[in-house]
Amino acid sequence: MSTLLTLFANQQPTSLPLHEQLVRTLRSAILAGHLPMHSRLPASRTLAADLAVSRSTVELAYGRLEAEGYLTRKAGAGSFVALAVTTPSPRPAQSIAGLSRRGLAVAASGACHDIPQVGLSFASSQPDPRLFPHSLWGRLMQQQWRQQGERWMNYGDPQGLPELRAAISSYLVQSRGVVCDPDQILILTSSQQGILLATQLLIDAGDTVWVEEPGYPGARTAMESAGAIVHPVPVDDQGLNPLGNHPRPRLIYTTPAHQYPLGVAMSLSRRIALLHEAQQHGAWILEDDYDGEYQYDARPLPALQGLDSQGRVIYVGTFSKVLFGSLRLAYLVLPTPLMAGFCRARAAFDGHSNQLQQAVTADFIRSGHFATHLRQSRQIYHSRRDLLLTELGHHCPQLTPIHSGAGLQCAVGVPTGGEVRWTSIANGQGIGLRPLSQFYLGPATHEGWLLGFASLDNQTVRQLCHRLGSLLKT
Numbered sequence: 253m254s255t256l257l258t259l260f261a262n263q264q265p266t267s268l269p270l271h272e273q274l275v276r277t278l279r280s281a282i283l284a285g286h287l288p289m290h291s292r293l294p295a296s297r298t299l300a301a302d303l304a305v306s307r308s309t310v311e312l313a314y315g316r317l318e319a320e321g322y323l324t325r326k327a328g329a330g331s332f333v334a335l336a337v338t339t340p341s342p343r344p345a346q347s348i349a350g351l352s353r354r355g356l357a358v359a360a361s362g363a364c365h366d367i368p369q370v371g372l373s374f375a376s377s378q379p380d381p382r383l384f385p386h387s388l389w390g391r392l393m394q395q396q397w398r399q400q401g402e403r404w405m406n407y408g409d410p411q412g413l414p415e416l417r418a419a420i421s422s423y424l425v426q427s428r429g430v431v432c433d434p435d436q437i438l439i440l441t442s443s444q445q446g447i448l449l450a451t452q453l454l455i456d457a458g459d460t461v462w463v464e465e466p467g468y469p470g471a472r473t474a475m476e477s478a479g480a481i482v483h484p485v486p487v488d489d490q491g492l493n494p495l496g497n498h499p500r501p502r503l504i505y506t507t508p509a510h511q512y513p514l515g516v517a518m519s520l521s522r523r524i525a526l527l528h529e530a531q532q533h534g535a536w537i538l539e540d541d542y543d544g545e546y547q548y549d550a551r552p553l554p555a556l557q558g559l560d561s562q563g564r565v566i567y568v569g570t571f572s573k574v575l576f577g578s579l580r581l582a583y584l585v586l587p588t589p590l591m592a593g594f595c596r597a598r599a600a601f602d603g604h605s606n607q608l609q610q611a612v613t614a615d616f617i618r619s620g621h622f623a624t625h626l627r628q629s630r631q632i633y634h635s636r637r638d639l640l641l642t643e644l645g646h647h648c649p650q651l652t653p654i655h656s657g658a659g660l661q662c663a664v665g666v667p668t669g670g671e672v673r674w675t676s677i678a679n680g681q682g683i684g685l686r687p688l689s690q691f692y693l694g695p696a697t698h699e700g701w702l703l704g705f706a707s708l709d710n711q712t713v714r715q716l717c718h719r720l721g722s723l724l725k726t
């Protein structure tokens with residue numbers, strides 16, 4: 253009998269597929285330092301027999317963990333932990349006593365950004381902090397603090413600062429094709445909070461939500477923690493495809509401007525089909541526009557929210573990519589009848605967002621600095637995207653960019669069998685790669701990586717592509 257069984261002993265019932273439960277349990281144990289580097293895992297046949305699951309379930313889970321860089325597998329020798337964790341997580345799920353069933357499920361679902369941290373990395377999908385106008389931001393902060401310091405020290409409106417709501421609303425109407433007024437904007441700390449709030453307020457435990465397959469793990473985590481049955485709906489070359497045999501949803505999560513992670517923009521006909529489908533089912537749509545401002549090759553389509561005549565779409569926007577992640581400012585654009593309930597919930601959960609930062613962000617937008625920063629950063633990311641494609645074409649002809657017209661990262665396909673093999677070699681050599689299989693709930697249909705480029709300077713892009721090219725020859 254395998255010694256790993258204690259890891260599975262306290263598992264709570266969940267709607268996740270069995271292989272996904274296995275992946276999560278083993279991944280948490282590795283990240284928590286319970287399975288140290290080089291430890292040998294039981295053979296898939298043994299673990300399958302001990303857990304009374306099929307061997308292919310264990311094979312699928314081991315394959316995923318290998319692709320993510322947590323395991324290496326050698327034919328005839330076995331499966332071994334490939335990740336050395338230097339600072340074990342202080343809060344491994346198995347050791348938390350006293351949590352409720354919901355608490356245990358949340359703790360086991362992992363964070364949105366559980367990726368191995370290695371030396372030189374393509375893994376980040378972050379903006380470049382060096383491009384941000386720090387001193388200007390500092391001046392605006394000082395000015396606000398001097399002029400209205402006492403106001404910013406008091407508690408504020410749970411819906412958000414009126415000045416910021418007005419600035420966001422006019423930006424969204426002019427630049428993103430959203431149809432709204434300031435009263436429909438609810439300021440939050442993050443898109444993640446928006447997704448969580450929408451899920452908690454719009455669905456009951458046991459309701460079905462559709463997510464994109466592959467899709468954003470942060471959304472899945474939020475929905476699972478609200479007790480949703482998360483149903484993956486495939487993405488094709490027009491975006492999420494709602495047609496097919498799917499259980500009736502209460503909520504549909506989608507990234508139409510720039511699908512995460514594959515990068516396709518949802519076509520107009522698909523947007524219309526999706527709105528129609530939502531109407532048929534009486535479902536809400538959660539439109540996550542996390543980096544739609546960064547479009548390089550074509551004019552972006554207006555937001556799905558702008559096409560919605562039924563009041564079914566909730567638009568989620570964030571400043572994490574266009575300004576900086578630690579600002580912790582994001583927003584929902586809500587159909588008017590939902591606003592009162594969402595504001596009450598926001599007040600109950602955590603009050604409101606930081607007043608001073610809201611005021612500074614409003615000034616930054618209203619005085620035109622936001623438009624300038626967007627224009628300048630878009631130009632630079634565009635040139636980095638071009639450089640990445642040129643260097644990949646030169647050094648890594650085996651890789652095929654999937655959709656590269658937008659965003660801070662680009663998904664590339666690798667030849668069959670290559671993702672698992674090269675990810676673990678790359679991790680071993682200190683090159684961080686984020687495998688596409690990580691974004692699937694079921695078996696992956698694309699092999700490849702999500703390559704972040706926006707925060708890398710030209711020299712680093714060249715160096716990484718060169719090293720990746722050498723590695724692909726092994």
Ligand SMILES: Cc1ncc(COP(=O)(O)O)c(C=O)c1O
Pocket residue numbers: 377441442443444445468470507512540542570571572577581582
């Ligand atoms: C699809 C998607 N939505 C939302 C976010 C994060 O936004 P926030 O920092 O506002 O939670 C990310 C971050 O990478 C993302 O990839």
